Amino acid sequence: MKSESAESKLSERPRMRAVPPYERIKLYLKERLESGHWTPGALMPSEAELVTQFSVSRMTVNRALRELQLEGLVDRAQGVGTFAAQLHRVSSSLTIRDIHEEVLERGHTHHATVHLAKAETATATVAQRLGVAVGATVFHTVIVHHENDVALQCEDRYVNPECAPDYLSVDFTRMTPTHYLLDVAPLWEARFAVAAGLPTPREAKLLGLKTTDPVLIVSRRTVNRGVPITQARLVHPAGRYQIDGVFKP
Amino acid sequence: MKSESAESKLSERPRMRAVPPYERIKLYLKERLESGHWTPGALMPSEAELVTQFSVSRMTVNRALRELQLEGLVDRAQGVGTFAAQLHRVSSSLTIRDIHEEVLERGHTHHATVHLAKAETATATVAQRLGVAVGATVFHTVIVHHENDVALQCEDRYVNPECAPDYLSVDFTRMTPTHYLLDVAPLWEARFAVAAGLPTPREAKLLGLKTTDPVLIVSRRTVNRGVPITQARLVHPAGRYQIDGVFKP
DNA sequence: CAGTGGTCTAGACCACTGA
DNA sequence: CAGTGGTCTAGACCACTGA
Numbered sequence: 001m002k003s004e005s006a007e008s009k010l011s012e013r014p015r016m017r018a019v020p021p022y023e024r025i026k027l028y029l030k031e032r033l034e035s036g037h038w039t040p041g042a043l044m045p046s047e048a049e050l051v052t053q054f055s056v057s058r059m060t061v062n063r064a065l066r067e068l069q070l071e072g073l074v075d076r077a078q079g080v081g082t083f084a085a086q087l088h089r090v091s092s093s094l095t096i097r098d099i100h101e102e103v104l105e106r107g108h109t110h111h112a113t114v115h116l117a118k119a120e121t122a123t124a125t126v127a128q129r130l131g132v133a134v135g136a137t138v139f140h141t142v143i144v145h146h147e148n149d150v151a152l153q154c155e156d157r158y159v160n161p162e163c164a165p166d167y168l169s170v171d172f173t174r175m176t177p178t179h180y181l182l183d184v185a186p187l188w189e190a191r192f193a194v195a196a197g198l199p200t201p202r203e204a205k206l207l208g209l210k211t212t213d214p215v216l217i218v219s220r221r222t223v224n225r226g227v228p229i230t231q232a233r234l235v236h237p238a239g240r241y242q243i244d245g246v247f248k249p
Numbered sequence: 250m251k252s253e254s255a256e257s258k259l260s261e262r263p264r265m266r267a268v269p270p271y272e273r274i275k276l277y278l279k280e281r282l283e284s285g286h287w288t289p290g291a292l293m294p295s296e297a298e299l300v301t302q303f304s305v306s307r308m309t310v311n312r313a314l315r316e317l318q319l320e321g322l323v324d325r326a327q328g329v330g331t332f333a334a335q336l337h338r339v340s341s342s343l344t345i346r347d348i349h350e351e352v353l354e355r356g357h358t359h360h361a362t363v364h365l366a367k368a369e370t371a372t373a374t375v376a377q378r379l380g381v382a383v384g385a386t387v388f389h390t391v392i393v394h395h396e397n398d399v400a401l402q403c404e405d406r407y408v409n410p411e412c413a414p415d416y417l418s419v420d421f422t423r424m425t426p427t428h429y430l431l432d433v434a435p436l437w438e439a440r441f442a443v444a445a446g447l448p449t450p451r452e453a454k455l456l457g458l459k460t461t462d463p464v465l466i467v468s469r470r471t472v473n474r475g476v477p478i479t480q481a482r483l484v485h486p487a488g489r490y491q492i493d494g495v496f497k498p
Numbered sequence: 499c500a501g502t503g504g505t506c507t508a509g510a511c512c513a514c515t516g517a
Numbered sequence: 518c519a520g521t522g523g524t525c526t527a528g529a530c531c532a533c534t535g536a
Binding site for chain 1: 501502503504505506
Binding site for chain 2: 520521522523524525
């Protein structure tokens with residue numbers, strides 16, 4: 001171990017911090033997991049064994065194993081041991097971005113047209129989704145987002161006025177509802193569903209589609225501290241939009 | 250701290266482990282972030298300050314802050330401090346599951362019909378996706394998955410024979426390709442795209458649809474240690490399937 | 499009972515940033 | 518320079534599981 005670190009200091013460029021021990025232990029275990037040395041469910045070395053093997057303190061080994069557990073690579077059980085994780089459920093990471101930022105990042109121009117922005121009385125469906133009384137006032141906006149002047153998304157959104165009383169005074173040609181609501185309610189929780197379907201006649205017209213053209217629909221409901229903030233239906237022409245994701249173990 | 254823990258032991262039910270200090274510090278910081286006490290970019294207390302405030306050692310505070318950093322709630326910079334994170338990119342967690350497990354979990358029955366399972370020579374497109382030579386042998390399966398005898402997914406899949414030489418000998422009415430491939434190649438990385446579209450005539454026939462019925466299409470490409478394993482096109486009737494996800498800060 | 503992981507302590511040395 | 522976070526040590530006490 002000591003000769004190794006002396007050697008690596010010579011071969012590394014200055015200012016390049018050496019890989020810390022907990023990271024090296026993680027890499028070692030990841031490699032052996034990847035090579036199939038421990039098949040799913042197999043018992044892996046205990047903390048004590050790794051302490052001896054790497055000549056480090058238990059806290060360092062514990063950090064390595066705890067992080068592998070957070071990454072879903074190992075399962076740990078007090079009093080039992082550490083096991084190679086079953087990887088039969090594949091949970092992927094998917095990014096749903098503010099459409100303005102997304103379009104700009106592709107080097108394209110974004111602009112939005114506002115087709116509706118007003119206060120309405122809540123129907124039963126909307127009231128239930130936003131957790132308000134039927135007939136209560138809610139804000140309703142319909143905005144079409146364009147990428148390089150091509151309609152990319154029709155955003156039909158209801159907002160709980162209690163969470164964003166000034167919502168209707170925002171200039172949505174300059175700031176997207178998503179961006180504004182993130183400013184108003186900094187931390188929140190969202191549930192969403194992605195589905196295929198057909199546009200409503202109005203959506204078809206706004207997006208320049210026929211009502212028989214397939215669309216990708218993202219429905220999103222956002223909650224802050226248990227209080228529903230907003231419900232959105234985001235409709236995208238099938239050929240012009242897809243959601244990309246990566247899964248890494 | 251000592252009187253607090255004695256008190257909590259009395260009020261808690263036996264076997265209920267007390268919330269450990271690092272968790273209590275995380276909860277405290279999360280609450281204040283949620284309440285807007287620190288707006289995005291704001292300087293948060295240093296480790297030393299939290300050590301004093303909570304009467305714990307620095308390692309405990311460090312763990313709390315490190316985990317908040319991993320969760321994306323704070324940004325930390327050596328020599329500078331800890332800051333409330335900018336939450337303007339919303340990355341959601343989305344689970345793509347083995348369809349067999351997914352259907353069973355809903356309490357329904359799953360069965361698969363195999364419509365094609367053979368070795369083929371790779372076309373240019375397939376060769377490029379699987380990283381093999383044009384004309385090399387690849388495995389090709391077309392399987393329809395049913396939930397309670399209703400067609401739910403048409404799975405059109407190419408497999409690199411080097412990664413799964415016995416692929417064609419698997420009984421896919423008993424084990425899904427996804428499940429088998431996870432056994433063969435325990436750790437892997439996947440990229441996927443979710444889009445809406447129309448089925449091919451063959452897919453329409455297999456799923457009992459018209460070619461004008463919209464479908465939800467998941468394309469997935471899986472790589473193990475840099476070697477492409479498999480490429481799949483998963484086609485779902487629009488009304489029968491959606492992908493759900495949650496975003497939690 | 500011996501072995502496991504969960505957590506904490508009270509120190510330490512270091513690299514880094516900004517005044 | 519004082520203050521920050523990044524990391525490690527060598528111990529400790531505990532709850533838990535299975536023989």
